Amino acid sequence: MDMPAAQPLDRESKASERPADHKDELRLWLRLLTCTTLIETEIRSRLREEFKTTLPRFDLMAQLDKSTTGMTVGEVSQRLMVSNGNVTAVVAGLLADGLVDKRPAAQDRRVQVLTLTAQGRRAFRAMAERHEDWVAELMAGLDQSEIVQLFRLLGQTKTSLHEAIGRRQSQAQARAAQGDTA
Amino acid sequence: MDMPAAQPLDRESKASERPADHKDELRLWLRLLTCTTLIETEIRSRLREEFKTTLPRFDLMAQLDKSTTGMTVGEVSQRLMVSNGNVTAVVAGLLADGLVDKRPAAQDRRVQVLTLTAQGRRAFRAMAERHEDWVAELMAGLDQSEIVQLFRLLGQTKTSLHEAIGRRQSQAQARAAQGDTA
DNA sequence: ACGAATTATTTTAGACCTAAAATATTTTCT
DNA sequence: AGAAAATATTTTAGGTCTAAAATAATTCGT
Numbered sequence: 480m481d482m483p484a485a486q487p488l489d490r491e492s493k494a495s496e497r498p499a500d501h502k503d504e505l506r507l508w509l510r511l512l513t514c515t516t517l518i519e520t521e522i523r524s525r526l527r528e529e530f531k532t533t534l535p536r537f538d539l540m541a542q543l544d545k546s547t548t549g550m551t552v553g554e555v556s557q558r559l560m561v562s563n564g565n566v567t568a569v570v571a572g573l574l575a576d577g578l579v580d581k582r583p584a585a586q587d588r589r590v591q592v593l594t595l596t597a598q599g600r601r602a603f604r605a606m607a608e609r610h611e612d613w614v615a616e617l618m619a620g621l622d623q624s625e626i627v628q629l630f631r632l633l634g635q636t637k638t639s640l641h642e643a644i645g646r647r648q649s650q651a652q653a654r655a656a657q658g659d660t661a
Numbered sequence: 662m663d664m665p666a667a668q669p670l671d672r673e674s675k676a677s678e679r680p681a682d683h684k685d686e687l688r689l690w691l692r693l694l695t696c697t698t699l700i701e702t703e704i705r706s707r708l709r710e711e712f713k714t715t716l717p718r719f720d721l722m723a724q725l726d727k728s729t730t731g732m733t734v735g736e737v738s739q740r741l742m743v744s745n746g747n748v749t750a751v752v753a754g755l756l757a758d759g760l761v762d763k764r765p766a767a768q769d770r771r772v773q774v775l776t777l778t779a780q781g782r783r784a785f786r787a788m789a790e791r792h793e794d795w796v797a798e799l800m801a802g803l804d805q806s807e808i809v810q811l812f813r814l815l816g817q818t819k820t821s822l823h824e825a826i827g828r829r830q831s832q833a834q835a836r837a838a839q840g841d842t843a
Numbered sequence: 844a845c846g847a848a849t850t851a852t853t854t855t856a857g858a859c860c861t862a863a864a865a866t867a868t869t870t871t872c873t
Numbered sequence: 874a875g876a877a878a879a880t881a882t883t884t885t886a887g888g889t890c891t892a893a894a895a896t897a898a899t900t901c902g903t
Binding site: 523527551552553563564566567568587589590591 | 853854855861862
C-alpha cells in the first residue's frame with residue numbers, strides 16, 4: 480500500500496497520539512467556554528453597576544419582551560434552558576419588584592402565564608439598549624466578515640450538538656423501554 | 662455627493678436600522694451562549710450519571726492535575742475565573758472526599774497550597790478520558806478545518822474581549838484616582 | 844363518568860456563585 | 874522596630890441553579 484512520501488508525521492501532533500485523539504475538540508471547547516465566561520462576567524458586572532439587576536432577571540425579561548401575549552413558565556424555562564423551578568424562583572423576585580405579572584391561564588389552570596408589566600417593559604427596554612451596545616463594544620475587535628463567519632460556524636456547532644444530544648436521548652429512551660418490559 | 666448606484670439598501674437590513682445598529686454582534690453572542698450552555702448541560706449531566714460528581718469539581722481538579730507542585734487558592738480562582746470564596750467552598754467538598762489536599766505554604770502562611778491526592782489524581786484521570794470523548798462526540802458534526810477555523814476566530818474574539826475589558830478597567834481606575842484627589 | 848396516566852408548576856435539599864466584609868499574614872515605609 | 878498598606882483567604886448574606894419529590898389540574902381509556 481502506498482503512503483504519501485516525505486510528509487513529516489509528527490510536525491504538530493504529540494508523540495502520545497492515540498487512535499482516537501480528540502485534543503483539538505477539547506481545546507475548542509475550553510476556548511468557547513472562556514469567551515462565554517468573559518462576556519457573561521462583564522455583562523453581569525455592568526447590569527449590577529448600571530441597573531442594580533442580574534443576568535438571569537434580564538434574560539427572563541428579554542424572553543417576555545419578545546412575546547406580546549405572554550409566556551408560560553414552561554416555555555420560558557425551555558427557552559432559557561433552565562429548570563422550571565429556577566424560573567419560579569427568578570420570577571418571584573421580578574414579581575416582588577413589580578416588573579412581571581403572573582396569572583393562571585383561563586383555559587388550563589395548571590398553566591401560569593407570565594407577562595411584563597408596563598414598568599417592567601420600560602425597564603427592560605432601557606437595559607436592552609445598553610446591553611446591545613456593551614456586546615458590540617466587546618466584539619469590536621472582530622470585523623463584519625469575521626462576525627458572519629463565526630456566526631455560521633457556531634450554527635454548525637449547534638447542529639452538531641443537537642444531533643449528538645438527540646442520539647444520546649433516544650438511546651436512553653430505548654434503554655428505559657427495554658427496562659420496562661424486562 | 663455621489664452615492665453608489667443601484668445597490669438595494671434594504672435587502673437584509675431592517676427598516677429600523679439606526680446609525681449604530683449592533684444586532685449582528687448580539688445574535689452572535691446569543692448563539693455563542695447557546696452552544697456553551699448546550700455543552701455545559703450535557704457534560705454536567707454525564708459527570709453526574711457516570712461519576713456522581715459536578716462540573717465545578719471536575720474543573721478544579723483539572724487545574725490541579727496540570728500542576729505537579731500544587732496551586733494556591735488565588736491561582737485556581739484566576740484560572741477558573743471564579744471568586745476566591747467559591748474556590749474555598751468547592752475545595753471544602755473535595756477535601757471531605759479525600760480528593761484534594763490543602764496546606765499553608767511554608768514561606769507565606771497566608772497562602773494555601775492545593776494538590777490532588779493520589780486518589781484524586783486517579784479519579785480525575787479516569788474522568789478526563791471520558792470527558793475528552795464526550796466533547797469530541799458533541800463536536801462530531803464539525804470537520805477538522807471547521808474546528809481549526811472556529812478555534813482561530815474564537816482566539817480573535819478572546820483578544821477583542823480582553824481589549825474591551827482592559828479599556829474599561831483602566832477607565833474605572835482613572836475615575837477612582839480622580840476621586841481620591843478630588 | 845371515573846380512575847389512571849399525563850402535564851405544568853412549585854417545593855425541597857443541596858451545590859454553586861458573587862460581592863463585600865472580616866481575618867490573618869506579610870511587606871513597606873519611616 | 875512598629876504602624877500602615879497590601880495581599881491571600883475565609884466568612885457572610887443573598888441570588889441562582891439543579892434534580893427529585895410533591896402538588897394540582899387535565900386528558901385518556903374504558
